[in-house]
Amino acid sequence: MVSRAASGKDGVVTLDAQHPVRVVQLGGLMPFVREWLVDRYAAPELADLADPAGVEVAVVGGGAPVGAAEMDALPDLRAIANFGVGYDNVDVAEAQRRGIVVSNTPDVLxxxxxxxxxxxxxxxxxxxxxxxxxxxxxxxxxxxxxxxxxxxxxxxxxxxxxxxxxxxxxxxxxxxxxxxxxxxxxxxxxxxxxxxxxxxxxxxxxxxxxxxxxxxxxxxxxxxxxxxxxxxxxxxxxxxxxxxxxxxxxxxxxxxxxxxxxxxxxxxxxxxxxxxxxxxxxxxxLPHVGSATTQTREAMGRVVLDNVDAFLERGALVTPVPTD
Structure with missing residues (x-):
């Protein structure tokens, strides 16, 4: 199911009572992944979100940090979908302490x-x-x-x-x-x-x-x-x-x-x-291009979408990262 939201002045997204924003972008994502997230979930950037209430999933890539400050900004956050196999940019221990699950994109790269x-x-x-x-x-x-x-x-x-x-x-x-x-x-x-x-x-x-x-x-x-x-x-x-x-x-x-x-x-x-x-x-x-092929990045994007879909539909991730 695709979420929808209203966009006000300067592109700021506001919540709609019938179609709340449930997914947000935290940066570092490729343009086609951003387009997929907007088309599928009406997912704005965090900076463009007027009210973070109800946002359950954050999608992050490019090594953009997700620590306590980012989690504090999203009080209803329940899942973080990381675009990449490495997830050292995410404070997994802090997420785990808050009951937030984290996924990555293994195998495809x-x-x-x-x-x-x-x-x-x-x-x-x-x-x-x-x-x-x-x-x-x-x-x-x-x-x-x-x-x-x-x-x-x-x-x-x-x-x-x-x-x-x-x-x-x-x-x-x-x-x-x-x-x-x-x-x-x-x-x-x-x-x-x-x-x-x-x-x-x-x-x-x-x-x-x-x-x-x-x-x-x-x-x-x-x-x-x-x-x-x-x-x-x-x-x-x-x-x-x-x-x-x-x-x-x-x-x-x-x-x-x-x-x-x-x-x-x-x-x-x-x-x-x-x-x-x-x-x-x-x-x-080299400029950090290990996974930088069209086929690989598209496959990584599909894994991100699979994780977001799975979490919103049944509360479980497809590729959760290991936890202690």
Whole structure:
């Protein structure tokens, strides 16, 4: 059933007694998702809502924060639908304390993110984007020589966080001939080699691929000690969350030659990238595009709608996030 509301001056949405606003947007959503939410639920932005009473579901994306302040602004809130597999932008503990359930969009972005993780491993070892810049700069035409790179086949790739995406990325890298090692909270039923800590993992690895969730539990998990253990011939690839890597320690390790390079799709203060990384040819920089394909984003949007529909119809989410 589609909710309807009246729109007053300046686009401010007011409640209608027969058709109250039950869904609100909290920002960070793609235009087509916004259109779906307006068409299906007449869902306004929170800033355009004159009276928050009766709003039961908040839809959020793009890492927009949902903490106590946002929950206070919606006194009847019962569910938060997050557009993304990561949900460290949502204070899940506070939501749980208030009896608010939270959903995310797992599975549908696994392949896209795993593809990008595998690509970044290939890129940092083979120097693909560096070679592209070399050609475009005219260096090849001037007769300059590009340094030799490293084979993916035979390289040991350490996966930090062997969840759905980590497993899919490992399978892709194994197809390239890489040897896969991993660390996770507990050993998995896989043939790959498990290590008991991140430091143990990187000591055995040529490339460390970070695929853990974000949040307080993994903040700066990849610190100076882990980077030092990776060593001057080792590479870091991060497609998880910028918070998982100590960015200052990473810059220091690169500048001192304590690691060989990095491939980064995420950063601690997006969209701001440390200036020291911008001119380095041994670092590949991407603007958080792990799931940024048309097909994947549309699938994520459908999961969001499924969650909102399910909650409004029967009070249950399709893809609830784990709770303690």
């Amino acid at each position: 696994t392949d896209a993110v795993a593809d990008l993780a595998a690509f970044l491993v290939v890129d940092v070892l083979r120097g693909i984007t560096a070679a592209d810049r070399f050609v475009r700069s005219g260096a090849w035409g001037r007769g300059e020589k590009l340094p030799l790179t490293r084979d993916v086949r035979g390289a040991v790739v350490g996966v930090l966080g062997l969840g759905r995406i980590g497993t899919a990325a490992a399978e892709r890298l194994e197809a390239f001939g890489a040897e896969v090692h991993y660390h996770s909270r507990s050993p998995k039923d896989v043939a790959w080699t498990h290590h008991g800590s991140p430091v143990e993992l990187v000591r055995a690895s040529d490339v460390l691929v970070v695929l853990t969730p974000g949040g307080a539990g993994t903040e700066k998990l990849v610190d100076a000690a882990v980077l030092d253990a990776l060593g001057p011939d080792g590479y870091l690839v991060n497609v998880a969350r910028g918070s998982v890597v100590d960015e200052d320690a990473l810059v220091a390790a690169l500048e001192a030659g304590r690691i060989a390079g990095a491939g980064l799709d995420v950063f601690a203060d997006e969209p701001h990238v440390p200036e020291a990384l911008l001119t380095r040819d041994d670092v590949v920089l």
